[in-house]
Each structure stands twice: as C-alpha cells, then as structure tokens.
Amino acid sequence: MAAAKSRPEGEAVRVIFLGPPGAGKGTQAARLAAHLGVPRISTGEMLREAIAKDTPLGRKANPLMGKGRLVPDDLLLALIGERTSEDDCQGGFVFDGFPRTLPQAHGLERMPGGAAQGFVVFDFEVPRPELMRRLSGRRWCPKCQATYHLTNNPPKQAGICDVCGSRLEQRDDDTEAVIERRLREYDERTFPLIEYYRGRARLVPIDGNRAPDAVFQDLLSAVEVRA
Numbered sequence: 001m002a003a004a005k006s007r008p009e010g011e012a013v014r015v016i017f018l019g020p021p022g023a024g025k026g027t028q029a030a031r032l033a034a035h036l037g038v039p040r041i042s043t044g045e046m047l048r049e050a051i052a053k054d055t056p057l058g059r060k061a062n063p064l065m066g067k068g069r070l071v072p073d074d075l076l077l078a079l080i081g082e083r084t085s086e087d088d089c090q091g092g093f094v095f096d097g098f099p100r101t102l103p104q105a106h107g108l109e110r111m112p113g114g115a116a117q118g119f120v121v122f123d124f125e126v127p128r129p130e131l132m133r134r135l136s137g138r139r140w141c142p143k144c145q146a147t148y149h150l151t152n153n154p155p156k157q158a159g160i161c162d163v164c165g166s167r168l169e170q171r172d173d174d175t176e177a178v179i180e181r182r183l184r185e186y187d188e189r190t191f192p193l194i195e196y197y198r199g200r201a202r203l204v205p206i207d208g209n210r211a212p213d214a215v216f217q218d219l220l221s222a223v224e225v226r227a
C-alpha cells in the first residue's frame, strides 16, 4: 500500500491543492513546496501582487476578488501557462488555488505536463464553522504575503511580520459577507473538481481539521519518493 502511493525517484512532482477558503491550502502548500524544493504557485498571491502593482491583470481582478468572486478562466490559464513554462518548474510544482473550475482543469490538461494522471490532488476537508474562525482570525503581510492567525499561529510580536517586519493587515476579502460569497463560489464551481479528478489523478482526501503538523505528515506520506 505504502509503495503504491510513493513516486519513483527523479520523477517531477506535481501537486494540486483543492479545498474551501481557509482550509489551510496556503499554509501547507508553502511547507510542502519548501520540503520538496519546488516552487509553490499560488494564484491568489499572484493576483494580489498584480493588484498591488496595478498591472492590467490586477485592475481586472481587483473588483472581482474584493467581492469574493472568481477571476475569469482565460486570465488564470494565461497566468499559469506562462508561470509553469519557467525553468524552475521543470522538476515539478505545487499549485495552491488552481485549478478552481472545470474549464481551468480542462485548460490545464492541454498544457505541457498538465495531464491529470501526473498529479497528486489533495482534497482538504474542514467544517464550515472552523473555516469561519480561521478566516476571521487570519492576519497577512501585504509585503511578503506571509500568513498568521491571531490565536492558532500568532507572530512573535503582535501585529508585526516575523519574516520582514512589516505591519500585518486583514485581507480585504476576509470579511464575513465576502467569505460567504467565496464559500458559495467554492461550492458551485470548485467542489465539482473532486469528482473530475477521481479516477483521473491520484486524489487524496485530507482531514484538514487537525493541527498543521498532523496534516503535513499526511501530505508527506502521499508524495514520498520510493526507496
């Protein structure tokens, strides 16, 4: 069983994180990517960066993200196509927040190295009240995008980023009304991807309602290299 789950040495590792807002995708994707030595590709972060720099993409994404709505598929597919063709993605990557709709999953299939059977897909499950607690207590560094939580994962000094010393903020979309809308978008447009990847990729359900270390152990055992 354990051997069937592991991957051959030298093979590129490509990972998708599925799960509702607040499930811990960003927290775990950062850790897994660092462990594997591959880039983490967070579409949410890339879009927030585009907004901060006021690029044409950022100007299109800003009003949608502020309302908790998904950004159009064609923009995401262009962004991902460009990012995954960079040299650092040759050994694999960890997608955090992509694909998020069926058209995005279909578009990914058409990219080099994008076939579903080459992916490990983690499906994070966390109860709704816990998602709310996590998102309402989340704090975020607008400079380096490090993520904290007031009680679950506080910075060493209250309100200050451990990594770069900037003042922490609340994300614009972490208000109750916008969180509700993000959850609805997840239910309607992202949840169907679980069925899509069942049988096409290696779909691994993850109980995300546990301590971060316990969650991470499950991720590691699913991507470990065969001895």
Ligand code: AP5
Pocket: 019, 020, 021, 022, 023, 024, 025, 026, 027, 028, 043, 044, 045, 047, 064, 065, 068, 069, 070, 071, 072, 076, 096, 097, 098, 099, 100, 101, 104, 134, 135, 137, 138, 139, 147, 148, 149, 150, 152, 153, 173, 182, 208, 209, 210, 211, 212, 215
């Ligand atoms: P994105 O930035 O991807 O947001 P999201 O999916 O809503 O997910 P979050 O980042 O809110 O949650 P997370 O699962 O990463 O949780 P985290 O680890 O931070 O997308 C934002 C927006 O961009 C979208 O709404 C959309 O508009 C647009 N967008 C992005 N990608 C797109 C796409 N592909 N297509 C179209 N539009 C797209 O954890 C949450 C909190 O909980 C933190 O405070 C953390 O410290 C804490 N925590 C984490 N793990 C645990 C644990 N195990 N126990 C207790 N607390 C924990």
Ligand code: MG
Pocket: 025, 026, 027, 044
């Ligand atoms: Mg995130």
Ligand code: ZN
Pocket: 141, 142, 143, 144, 145, 146, 161, 162, 163, 164, 165, 166
């Ligand atoms: Zn920072």
